[in-house]
Amino acid sequence: MRREDSEIVRELPLFRGVELENFRTLIAAGYVQRFPTGTVLIHEGERPDFLHVLVDGQIAFFASHNDREATVSILTPPAAFILAAVIVDGPYLKSARTLSSSTVVLIPAGAVREVFERDTGFARATVAELACRYRTIVKELKNVRLRSxxxxxxxxxxxxxxxxxxxxxxxxxxxxxxxxxxxxxxxxxxxxxxxxxxxxxxxxxxxxxxxxxxxxxxxxxxxxxxxxxxxx
Amino acid sequence: MRREDSEIVRELPLFRGVELENFRTLIAAGYVQRFPTGTVLIHEGERPDFLHVLVDGQIAFFASHNDREATVSILTPPAAFILAAVIVDGPYLKSARTLSSSTVVLIPAGAVREVFERDTGFARATVAELACRYRTIVKELKNVRLRSxxxxxxxxxxxxxxxxxxxxxxxxxxxxxxxxxxxxxxxxxxxxxxxxxxxxxxxxxxxxxxxxxxxxxxxxxxxxxxxxxxxx
DNA sequence: CGTGCCATTGACCATTATCAAACGACGTGG
DNA sequence: CCACGTCGTTTGATAATGGTCAATGGCACG
Structure with a gap:
């Protein structure tokens, strides 16, 4: 992984409070990948293998059912995603597709859960991140239900x-x-x-x-x- | 607080992993209140003073805008609520109203945040709770957008x-x-x-x-x- | 210089909201 | 005990919102 990419990850609120040693563990286990426009990175229903961090590009999260497709959110860098699925180790609820060519850092889910167990800084940041995400979606639900x-x-x-x-x-x-x-x-x-x-x-x-x-x-x-x- | 009520709180996944001493702190700071049907417990936009635990009854969460009102979710006991607002110390995004007469345990937000800081069991349980809540709302958003x-x-x-x-x-x-x-x-x-x-x-x-x-x-x-x- | 995809426009249809009225359960007060 | 009012529910008529289908134009890319 380029230093440049790991710096971006380190600067995220989610990782800023992680002890340096633990952060290095995560980075050492992870790697970077670049995807062209239109790539489906993750598929609804599958199990999370990696925590993803969008370093550059754009990603749309969508779900399909009944021959319909709905975009749930669009992510702009830098930001971590599918944290909740990694934490509860449950299936993805959404699929993700690049809207432009994007570079993503992949950190193995197991490593994330391990560090999460022993690094209280990371645990705290995870809580803050999840709480914000939760509130963002509540707002989105209100947006859909209360406005034309x-x-x-x-x-x-x-x-x-x-x-x-x-x-x-x-x-x-x-x-x-x-x-x-x-x-x-x-x-x-x-x-x-x-x-x-x-x-x-x-x-x-x-x-x-x-x-x-x-x-x-x-x-x-x-x-x-x-x-x-x-x-x- | 009746022993019966604190037992219900203790048995919640959110509190089961809290160290006994810390749990006692929370309970000592909290108190129980019973509300008749139709009471608005919390108002969208206000600041969270308490973490609430619904022990008995039913509560609807709703939001208002543009002369419209939308129910976001309905909670059945036992369950904690407005955890996210307490954690990020942000304004309520939803109001809450009892659908039937309900008893609620109120725990001061400050006490919750203090215990959260020093009790890793509670921090972990908070993460799990928030992650589940997050995923529940994602599902609700999909439900609204993908189905008639x-x-x-x-x-x-x-x-x-x-x-x-x-x-x-x-x-x-x-x-x-x-x-x-x-x-x-x-x-x-x-x-x-x-x-x-x-x-x-x-x-x-x-x-x-x-x-x-x-x-x-x-x-x-x-x-x-x-x-x-x-x-x- | 086609070919394909996105965006736009128009006509039409499906779903859901709104308005209005009526019914029935329930509780209150005469 | 009954008349009455209130409120939740149901039903019908109508309107608004958004979706579908089809056709067209523009633009990028091969």
Whole structure:
């Protein structure tokens, strides 16, 4: 593993509190892999062999049933994933697919569980990580149940715009079809919803989104920190 | 606190591994309260003062936004709740209301965090609890996104029937309106969906549900352990 | 310079929500 | 003991939301 990659892992909140020796054990057991766009890294229902850390790229988590497919979340680096499955040693509940070419650090599940047993710093960080993940999904469930699809879109644009720095313009981080699935809608509906948001001052040019009138978009979106604030 | 109540708490997976001395600290700091039906115990957005343990009764967790209200989950005793909020010391993401008169053990959040810091057994149990909770919500999100409302109902009836012992008849554990909200539908729709399930051999008499033909209901429901199995 | 995929648009359909009304169980007060 | 009101449930009619199907245009890539 390149020093560069292990540094990224070390800097994650999940690993920052691990004792150096234990961290080295984990890194020594792990390795790095690079996957092209569209690779399915993990399959719903299988058993977790590795804790994964996304170092670069983008990964979508999705689940299938009844000939339908739903994106549960999209992960941006750096971040660990499938921690819960590794901890409880239960089957993956979601599949994962790269949305762009991605590099992933793989740490054997057994090593993770061992270090978890003897390193209280790691245990604490695991708790914090899981608690945050849990809260994130609760927010997502609220998002789905309490808002229409255009409202979800409007709020997604708002948070995206605010994360992309002051100017009201940003580039979609992935294809519109991926965004549609992430927001629980069809691509056709996303198109229509984007067109509808012109009334709220949002203009679209290919992958570029421009928030022309933030106040108007906020009025339409009715953002709620208990749904949209990733830090709360 | 009655010995009876503290025993129930002690037997929970979350507390079973806590060192006896630490457990006594928690219990000494806590107290029991009984609430009538319909009491709102906690309010979305407020700060967590206590870790709660439901000892008897039933509690619905719900969130409000845009004049809408959505039930996120319904808890049956014995179980701890709002653990994640206590751990990260963040605002409640959901409100909680008793569906029947309920007794709850309240343990001050500070005491929980203190014991959490020095008791590795508790830390480990917390991790397990959070990981399971996380996975439960992921399943719920899949349930909402991958199934129609009648499918959700059919699968709910299936698991309920299997948990209520061999005979295919059971009593709804709460009002139909609460069930409707739990399943993400309106009471009117629940009525219609129940009527529709007659084709799958389900008969309804007030609060009594009878699964006349399990095979037929299974064929309709298409149950999926990665959504419906609470243990996986 | 095709070929394929994504995005968009329009027409139509399915699902679910909303509104309204009526029924029945239940409890209260005359 | 009965009249009445309340509330949960059911049923019907209608509207809104989102999904499906089909056709088209644009763009990248071979």
């Amino acid at each position: 699809s255009s409202e979800r879109l409007a709020n997604w644009i708002l948070t995206q715009a605010s994360q992309s720095g002051g100017c009201g313009t940003f580039r979609l981080p992935f294809e519109k079809r991926a965004l549609a699935s992430r927001l629980g809608m069809r691509p056709e509906n996303l198109s229509r919803a984007l067109a509808e948001l012109a009334e709220a001052g949002v203009t679209v040019d290919g992958p570029m989104i421009r928030v022309g009138d933030a106040a108007k978009l906020i009025a339409f979106s009715k953002p709620n920190p208990l749904i949209d604030d990733p830090t709360s | 409302s009648s499918e959700r109902l059919a699968n709910w009836i299936l698991t309920q029937a299997s948990q209520s012992g061999g005979c295919g008849t059971f009593r709804l554990p709460f009002e139909k309106r609460a069930l409707a909200s739990r399943l993400g539908m309106r009471p009117e729709n629940l009525s219609r969906a129940l009527a529709e399930l007659a084709e799958a051999g389900v008969t309804v008499d007030g609060p009594m549900i009878r699964v006349g033909d399990a095979a037929k209901l299974i064929a309709f429901s298409k149950p999926n352990p990665l959504i419906d199995d609470p243990t996986s």
